Amino acid sequence: MPTYVQGTDFISDTGEVRRLARNVIPADFTNDQITVYQYEVYSGIGTITGKHDWDALDVEFGSLQLVEKEIAALEIKKHFADSPEQEAVIDGLIDSAWNRFKENIVGYQETETGDESSSILETDYKSWNLNSNVDPPNRLRNTTITEVDF
Secondary structure, eight states, rough: OOOOOOOOTTTTTHHHHHHTTTOOOTTTTTTHHHHHHHHHHHHHHHHHHSOSOOOOTTTHHHHHHHHHHHHHHHHHHHHTTTHHHHHHHHHHHHHHHHHHHHTTTGGGOOOOOOGOOOOOOOOOOOSTTTOEEESSOOOOTTTTOOOOOO
């Protein structure tokens, strides 16, 4: 099992995720197993926001910790769901949490992600048949002509 590091691979507190999912986690469910869920949720946060290096200096940091903690706990509860109906209810709660995240945090995000300055550069065609500023190749330049007497 991979080892994930708080602050780099996820930002919420593992103990708090355990407390939120308290009534479904068996005693032998380790913190390393919980951090897998935290990492997966943080990956989703990074994908949606376009920023994968959130830190405590960012205005949104506390809100992101809350979202990560809540969704990770719900994912753990879903893992231990007793029935398809219970799993469907938890799926609805997860979807609702992601939607609130998108509307309330991403919609009003203050921290720059760098995506806005990204641009795609376009260059002129390099071939003569697509770019009129390029001369066609002269294939006769490398041939030698010798005179033949008849």
